[in-house]
Amino acid sequence: MSTYLPKLPYIVIDQNRCRRRDIMEGLFRRCKREEQRLMLPDMAIYEFSNVSSPYLTWRRSLEEVCREPGLIVAGRSVGEMMREEIQTGKPVTNIVDEEVTPRFQRLLTELRDGDDNRVNLALKEVARFIDGEKRLREQHPANKAIVTSLRDVWRKELPEADLKLLRKPDEPTFIRIMAELETAAIVFQAAKGDGCSDETAYTLTVGPSVYGHTVYALAALALDWLARGGLDGIDPGKITNDFFDLDYTVTATFCSDLVTEDGRATRIYSALLKAFVGRAQIMAALETGERQE
Secondary structure, three states, X not given: OOOOOOOEEEEEEOHHHOOOHHHHHHHHHHHHHHOOEXXXXXXXXXXXXXXXXXXXXXXXXXXXXXXXXXXXXXXXXXXXXXXXXXXXXXOOOOOEOOOHHHHHHHHHHHHHOOOOHHHHHHHHHHHHHHHHHHHHHOOHHHHHHHHHHHHHHHHHHOOHHHHHXXXXXXXXXXXXXHHOHHHHHHHHHHHHHOOOOHHHHHHHHHOOOHHHHHHHHHHHHHHHHHHHOOOOOOOHHHHHHHHHHHHHHHHHOOEEEEEOOOHHHHHHHHHHHHHHHHHHHHHHHHHHXXXXX
């Protein structure tokens, strides 16, 4: 495996897996065996809360998680980390929310001991901003328009031979396309569009960065929809759910694994890891060639 990928000692878990006792028990055993911890990203807390009965969802989700509070960490917001990278010109080095994690662990410890007071306090805090978060995150038509636009670019620019292979579907073709330097140019141009200098855009493109991995993940999402078909007729809300899944996927590209029941997220995560390795090999070969010249 390429040293490009940091492989931090965290297993990112989708909130949809938290309610399965068998899965959580297996993950706790794995964490102890491999000296890892489970990471619940910022998106998981949002999804726990954005339901008709937040208290019941929090309780059902956390009653399994709270069995091992010390093995749980909270992940930082992907959007927050992207903004930090754009402002500083440097990739973030810590994806753990150091402020939230100890508070969350205390909540889990008390919940394990039968005290749900902190859950109620947390829900009151979440209630203050959940509506604003929902307006920000759940822009269904706009989210679908982004993916549709990227899908159309792929369809226009890819050779017909690649399109035929993608529609089989053919994973090696998907990975090769994602690893190509032409795809890296999408990230560079996106960073430039967000006001980055050439130097910052290059840094966020070639190095492990949350910004770069997020743009890659969006491009992979559009490519997956091109390969599988059905985007035009899909409910825009489904694309928003895909965006939610990308938060877990992007965070997991810095970690050791992703645990989710979503098939598209699993495919994209696996393809991105392989594509990043392939891209690193291409760039290393180019650098070697330049030195030899």
